[in-house]
Amino acid sequence: MTIIDELREGVIQGQANVALEKVKKALEEGYAADVILNEGLISAMSNVGQMYEDGVVFVPEMLIAARAMDKALQILRPYLVAQGVKPVGKVAIGTVKGDLHDIGKKLVAMMLEGSGFEIIDLGIDAPPEKFVDAVQNKGADVVALSALLTTTMPNMKTVVDALKQAGVRDKVRIIIGGAPVNQAYADQIGADGYAPDASSAVRKVREMLGV
Numbered sequence: 001m002t003i004i005d006e007l008r009e010g011v012i013q014g015q016a017n018v019a020l021e022k023v024k025k026a027l028e029e030g031y032a033a034d035v036i037l038n039e040g041l042i043s044a045m046s047n048v049g050q051m052y053e054d055g056v057v058f059v060p061e062m063l064i065a066a067r068a069m070d071k072a073l074q075i076l077r078p079y080l081v082a083q084g085v086k087p088v089g090k091v092a093i094g095t096v097k098g099d100l101h102d103i104g105k106k107l108v109a110m111m112l113e114g115s116g117f118e119i120i121d122l123g124i125d126a127p128p129e130k131f132v133d134a135v136q137n138k139g140a141d142v143v144a145l146s147a148l149l150t151t152t153m154p155n156m157k158t159v160v161d162a163l164k165q166a167g168v169r170d171k172v173r174i175i176i177g178g179a180p181v182n183q184a185y186a187d188q189i190g191a192d193g194y195a196p197d198a199s200s201a202v203r204k205v206r207e208m209l210g211v
């Protein structure tokens with residue numbers, strides 16, 4: 001078993017301290033940061049995503065694995081920057097105005113980050129202007145909207161409309177998610193797509209950007 005295999009296993013098992021230690025060791029052994037990212041962290045998270053889809057693990061295990069990945073990524077990030085590894089795309093993600101639920105949104109953000117995307121986290125209760133700003137001034141390629149309440153779902157459409165009004169709708173792909181929404185709702189409000197969970201969100205965003 002190589003150090004990369006051990007790292008992958010640590011993330012899959014959600015052992016943050018193991019993941020941290022293995023990333024450090026892999027760097028000491030001379031592995032390039034992008035190899036550690038792709039063959040260790042990203043590979044582990046896509047494994048976890050698949051296990052979730054297959055019903056082998058559930059939300060808590062996925063969250064714990066995502067946290068382990070996140071910790072390991074904090075060590076790796078400066079090395080990735082130094083190596084000039086470019087993110088595969090930039091995603092601005094937020095829970096729409098009026099809505100304070102953030103567990104699902106965080107999970108989606110972590111899985112996307114674990115898959116090589118740069119994340120602009122706009123937080124909870126995010127007004128449309130924040131999404132517009134992320135596209136206009138921060139170079140977001142994708143806007144990802146989360147809502148958990150039937151009463152805040154309409155605020156997703158408000159964001160789509162605000163992006164249109166600001167003249168940037170064509171520059172960006174929009175994906176929505178959260179328990180009360182579905183593909184039909186995405187179509188209805190003029191979003192580009194919907195995903196039911198974090199691992200399919202990664203697949204959908206990749207598909208949208210062709211990466």
Ligand code: B12
Pocket residue numbers: 059098099100101102103104105107108144145146147148149150151175176177178179180194195196197198199201
């Ligand atoms: C935890 C929780 C809370 C916590 C939130 C804490 C936090 N930091 O997030 C607290 C206690 C604060 C809370 C408050 C409220 N809540 Co609440 N809450 C929940 C609960 C139990 C779990 C939500 C959750 O975290 N699930 C786990 C995550 C992992 O799943 P998820 O959010 O669905 O996310 C996944 C997918 O949906 C998807 N996804 C999510 N976002 C996105 C985004 C994109 C772009 C994509 C692609 C995918 C995606 O991927 C995620 C990962 O797989 C749900 C019940 C439930 N079973 O869903 C009720 C629930 C959502 N809450 C509800 C209600 C009513 C409220 C309150 C109004 C209660 C009150 N009277 O005060 C307030 C509203 C506050 C507000 N303004 O937002 C209702 C909503 C009913 C409705 N039809 O609108 C629910 C359904 C409970 C119920 N059965 O009544 N809540």
